Amino acid sequence: MRSKESVSIALLVLILLGYAPLAQSQSRPFLVVIDAGHGGHDPGAVGYYGTQEKDVTLTIARFIRLMSLYDPEISVILTRSDDRYIPHRERTGLANRLNADLFVSIHANAHPRHAAANGIEVLVSDDTAQNNYPQSRELALLLQRRLTRALGVTDRGIKHQRLFIRWAEMPTVLIEVGFLTNPQEELKLRTFTYQWTVAEVILQTIKEYLRRGPR
Numbered sequence: 001m002r003s004k005e006s007v008s009i010a011l012l013v014l015i016l017l018g019y020a021p022l023a024q025s026q027s028r029p030f031l032v033v034i035d036a037g038h039g040g041h042d043p044g045a046v047g048y049y050g051t052q053e054k055d056v057t058l059t060i061a062r063f064i065r066l067m068s069l070y071d072p073e074i075s076v077i078l079t080r081s082d083d084r085y086i087p088h089r090e091r092t093g094l095a096n097r098l099n100a101d102l103f104v105s106i107h108a109n110a111h112p113r114h115a116a117a118n119g120i121e122v123l124v125s126d127d128t129a130q131n132n133y134p135q136s137r138e139l140a141l142l143l144q145r146r147l148t149r150a151l152g153v154t155d156r157g158i159k160h161q162r163l164f165i166r167w168a169e170m171p172t173v174l175i176e177v178g179f180l181t182n183p184q185e186e187l188k189l190r191t192f193t194y195q196w197t198v199a200e201v202i203l204q205t206i207k208e209y210l211r212r213g214p215r
Contacts, residue, residue: 029075030210033095035105036061036078037174040085045110047186053108054083056189060106060177063199074207088164096169101210102139103168104202108189109176118182119154120147123174125166135171139209143175146205150197153178153185175202 036057038044044053061078068076077098079091095103111117122140127133140158148155156176165172177198178185188194 029071029073030102030207031075031077031098031100032102032104032206032210033077033079033091033098033100034061034064035091035103036080037105037107038085039080039083042085045108045180047180047189048115048183049186049190051180051186051190053110053180056108056177056180056195057106058083060195060199060202063196064203067200067203071207074203074210076203089167092164092167092172095172096167100170102206103165103170103172104206105165105172105174106202107174107176109179110181111179112181115181115183117179118185119156120144120151120178121156121159121176122147123159123161123163123165123176125172126160126162127166128160130166132169132171135213136173139171139206140173142209143173143202143205146201147175147177147198150201151194 036054038052038054038057040054042054044057046052058080062081065076065078065081068074077094077100079094080086091105092103109117109121122144124136124140125133130136137158144155144158147153163174165174178189178194180186180189
């Protein structure tokens with residue numbers, strides 16, 4: 001997987017040279033922290049074919065970052081850019097220190113009993129009393145709709161859970177981009193095309209959401 005990723009990233013440098021946004025520059029770019037789930041000693045979910053969640057999430061996060069480099073509307077910061085473990089408090093803490101506009105955590109799903117489980121779901125904190133809950137839910141709904149349509153996968157809806165993202169002081173969501181425990185979905189999650197599409201939809205949806213709201 002790493003060798004394919006190296007080739008893909010080399011090709012992306014050429015692709016991104018022509019990836020010029022049409023929108024005019026803002027007074028300041030939107031600042032978004034993208035969190036690649038797991039890392040280092042924590043592989044996350046592991047698929048039937050050995051795909052590790054930490055690798056899938058890191059590749060998608062890197063793609064989002066690469067796509068944003070030539071875009072004056074948005075600045076993307078990664079919580080990790082390589083294979084290392086970062087405690088959850090440090091991930092949200094980075095976004096809080098930077099006063100980011102959004103915190104988006106990327107994960108791949110797993111189901112211990114049902115290998116047929118498939119599709120995408122976006123999670124928000126179960127603490128509906130948080131000040132940023134309405135904005136987080138709005139972003140989750142938008143991402144859920146855009147991702148399932150673009151990828152043609154099962155729409156599992158948005159979910160509420162007690163998650164580490166509750167420590168973020170801005171709108172925040174956790175995206176489950178597919179099930180590694182489903183062998184067919186795992187094979188899709190390993191491909192450049194699927195990872196690139198997920199990254200592109202996430203970035204464009206984030207920009208659409210941020211344009212709607214107050215700065």
